[in-house]
Amino acid sequence: MKRLVILGGGESGVGTALLGKKEGYDVFVSDKGKIKEKYKEVLIHNEIEWEDEAHTEVKILNADLVMKSPGIPDKVELVKKIHKKGITIVSEIEFASKFTKATIVGITGSNGKTTTATLTHHILKQELSVGLAGNIGDSFAKQILQHDYDNYVLEISSFQLDDIIDFKPKIAVITNITPDHLDRYDYKFENYIASKFRIAMNQTNDDYLVYDADDEVITNHLKNHPVQSTLLPFSLTKTIENGAYLDKKNIKITIQNNQIIMPTTNLALEGNHNIKNAMAASTVAHLLKIRKQTIRESLENFQGVEHRLEQVLKINKVQYINDSKATNVNATYYALESMDAPTVWIVGGVDKGNNYEELFPFVNEKVKAIICLGVDNEKLMNTFGNMVDIIIETQFMSEAVKIAYKISEAGDNVLLSPACASFDLFENYEDRGRQFKNAVRNL
Structure with missing residues (x-):
């Protein structure tokens, strides 16, 4: 029986475990973090061996095949050891x-x-x-x-x-x-x-x-x-x-x-x-x-995708737009390009080495105020500080939305399009988008 070891007990990991078991593999799932309850239940119900909050190397380095979650980089020590042993690593697809x-x-x-x-x-x-x-x-x-x-x-x-x-x-x-x-x-x-x-x-x-x-x-x-x-x-x-x-x-x-x-x-x-x-x-x-x-x-x-230029609500003739899925500059470029009214822009998060220059024409032309929502907003403040009259920083979504509500006027847009990853203040971009929508609905 071939041994399939799965690193990461999320959606793709558990799916692979189920398919692997059906196809006759001896399956073991190992996650360095915590496996969500709903996934644990599936593994237990299907009698698939698993561990979380640790990687037991002896149980991993005897694999014939390893399926690695896309979130785990190659430079991780364990991944290097697997490669060194000549064990094939594949993705779920x-x-x-x-x-x-x-x-x-x-x-x-x-x-x-x-x-x-x-x-x-x-x-x-x-x-x-x-x-x-x-x-x-x-x-x-x-x-x-x-x-x-x-x-x-x-x-x-x-x-x-x-x-x-x-x-x-x-x-x-x-x-x-x-x-x-x-x-x-x-x-x-x-x-x-x-x-x-x-x-x-x-x-x-x-x-x-x-x-x-x-x-x-x-x-x-x-x-x-x-x-x-x-x-x-x-x-x-x-x-x-x-x-x-x-x-x-x-x-x-x-x-x-x-x-x-x-x-x-x-x-x-x-x-x-x-x-x-x-x-x-x-x-x-x-x-x-x-x-x-x-x-x-x-x-x-076609109705579009949640968190992608999603029109949330109009309040006092101001349109609130959730574009939380914009986790890089290019995505925000499209968002700002499509704005046809003065815009209060909520931006920030984990910067992946962003170059904001391509946004300058839109910021000059369309953005009336910037709200920086991140743990570290220094780069944004330095980049855009001289371009707009109002630039404010905060670390709370509810506060960001309240500020936007105060400074927007009839006919404006309030756009959440962060151009950054979300992991400094939020679980993921979906969590960020949902918090934005809740904050707007609570205004």
């Missing part, structure tokens, strides 16, 4: 994909991947049996065990791609690549870029790579490191023969001389970045033979 024959759509990118994955799933589910997994919802492994859909849309992070070996999506999507998570890539942007492109490393010319042709990072990398896949670019500015482009207010998608046209006038989601997300999702849907009418209707009735 690598492990799980071995046990399904489904068509896989893999979506990665620095921003837009959640919206694109959710939108793609929303279109496909109208006509196909399809699961949504990866960084979203129930784990990929658990869905294979419980449903085994014919198709999967997977939102995949660079950390998950770092530990793939044979994983090969039929359709890969790269939404964009901007500097993010560089702390995990020796502060070398090229390492992070290479990590994203692993999504196409096993693809052949029967597979497809859908990508943003307006993104110079992507196009330059493709020039210097060609892939085997059939390329289907999308663009807002160029005319594209094979792929998608914007012609006046219509998205035109051509695949093997078969063209469909989608008007953008009634898209449910606003902003240029969402036209791109719609292009990527529609290209996938067109490849999988979804009817044109279905694609169009789905784009028009």
Whole structure:
């Protein structure tokens, strides 16, 4: 019996444990932190051995295969020891994909991947049996065990791609690549870029790579490191023969001389970045033979993703917007770009080596006040202090929202778009977004 050791007892870890057990592995789950009660119950109920708040090395270094949670960096001592013993380490998507024959759509990118994955799933589910997994919802492994859909849309992070070996999506999507998570890539942007492109490393010319042709990072990398896949670019500015482009207010998608046209006038989601997300999702849907009418209707009735430019409430003619999912500068760029009223901007958190320069034009033009919400706001204060009349710092969401309420006037927006990770004051970006929404509702 092969021994499968799982590091991390979260959603992907427990899903992998269940699938591993069913496939005949001797499974052991080990988490250095505390395993949540709901996951402990699942492990106990399924008689899977586990430990938390410790890693017992003798029980780990005898593994045939290790599945490592994407949150654990390679530089951890235990991971080094596993590598040294020659034990293979894989991510959940690598492990799980071995046990399904489904068509896989893999979506990665620095921003837009959640919206694109959710939108793609929303279109496909109208006509196909399809699961949504990866960084979203129930784990990929658990869905294979419980449903085994014919198709999967997977939102995949660079950390998950770092530990793939044979994983090969039929359709890969790269939404964009901007500097993010560089702390995990020796502060070398090229390492992070290479990590994203692993999504196409096993693809052949029967597979497809859908990508943003307006993104110079992507196009330059493709020039210097060609892939085997059939390329289907999308663009807002160029005319594209094979792929998608914007012609006046219509998205035109051509695949093997078969063209469909989608008007953008009634898209449910606003902003240029969402036209791109719609292009990527529609290209996938067109490849999988979804009817044109279905694609169009789905784009028009899609509700968007929680914590991503989510309109919360209007109070005294001020619109409160939750964009807590903006954990990097590029995401906040899109948020500020889409503001069409004077904006009170709530920003801050754990800075991942951010460069705020690209935000300057928007801050000068649209932002009337800045509220810094973080443990350490010095960089923000120094960067933006001279650009706005009002800049205030706080460490409490409830206080940030009260200040915003005081300084906003009828017709303004109050935007939470932190451009930073959330772990200094919050459990995660969802917790941050929910606290914002609660504070707004309590005004």
